Amino acid sequence: AQTVTQSQPEMSVQEAETVTLSCTYDTSESDYYLFWYKQPPSRQMILVIRQEAYKQQNATENRFSVNFQKAAKSFSLKISDSQLGDAAMYFCAYRSAGIDAGNMLTFGGGTRLMVKP
Amino acid sequence: KAGVTQTPRYLIKTRGQQVTLSCSPISGHRSVSWYQQTPGQGLQFLFEYFSETQRNKGNFPGRFSGRQFSNSRSEMNVSTLELGDSALYLCASSGRQDPRPSTEAFFGQGTRLTVV
Numbered sequence: 001a002q003t004v005t006q007s008q009p010e011m012s013v014q015e016a017e018t019v020t021l022s023c024t025y026d027t028s029e030s031d032y033y034l035f036w037y038k039q040p041p042s043r044q045m046i047l048v049i050r051q052e053a054y055k056q057q058n059a060t061e062n063r064f065s066v067n068f069q070k071a072a073k074s075f076s077l078k079i080s081d082s083q084l085g086d087a088a089m090y091f092c093a094y095r096s097a098g099i100d101a102g103n104m105l106t107f108g109g110g111t112r113l114m115v116k117p
Numbered sequence: 118k119a120g121v122t123q124t125p126r127y128l129i130k131t132r133g134q135q136v137t138l139s140c141s142p143i144s145g146h147r148s149v150s151w152y153q154q155t156p157g158q159g160l161q162f163l164f165e166y167f168s169e170t171q172r173n174k175g176n177f178p179g180r181f182s183g184r185q186f187s188n189s190r191s192e193m194n195v196s197t198l199e200l201g202d203s204a205l206y207l208c209a210s211s212g213r214q215d216p217r218p219s220t221e222a223f224f225g226q227g228t229r230l231t232v233v
Contacts, residue, residue, distance in 0.1 A: 044225070102173045
């Protein structure tokens with residue numbers, strides 16, 4: 001079974017600064033997807049960024065980028081130019097690419113990000 | 118395009134009762150997954166339905182069940198409620214028209230269940 005670990009329960013960052021959230025995972029599969037989801041106080045999970053394991057290039061979405069280290073099974077999220085609206089819980093998630101796995105996501109425990117004005 | 122809709126948003130039930138939660142996926146999506154979110158256990162996968170068939174099931178007791186209708190709407194049922202079932206229940210829909218995994222899951226705002 002796959003596991004996802006987020007070792008930082010809480011992080012804080014000054015507005016306009018950069019912060020990196022850590023995620024490690026354990027799997028014996030070679031083909032999979034990794035995601036970062038944001039959960040604001042409204043509770044709705046919002047996809048921030050995704051990475052396909054077969055792609056060596058790190059994914060980027062505007063101010064959000066990842067550092068994907070497949071051999072080390074590490075998948076960190078970097079938020080640049082942090083904004084007050086970035087304050088939320090962030091979850092790292094894993095999904096197998098196999099058909100049998102369907103759309104089942106395995107989540108890490110989450111990191112609460114606080115943004116200081 | 119309407120998002121994933123979960124009803125009700127809040128629910129209070131008594132121990133021993135049963136409850137049914139509803140999820141309407143994004144139009145055209147055929148996969149619906151359910152997750153339980155608690156402070157202690159985090160986000161845990163309950164089950165997934167695709168085209169009215171349960172495709173995957175998490176490690177939950179048989180008191181947790183679900184189904185999916187021909188219009189892709191899904192319901193989950195919890196029987197004989199326990200205090201530990203208090204949680205936020207999230208539903209996610211995914212858009213592929215075939216069984217291959219989708220690249221993105223869209224979540225609803227959840228149903229907050231409190232068991233007293």
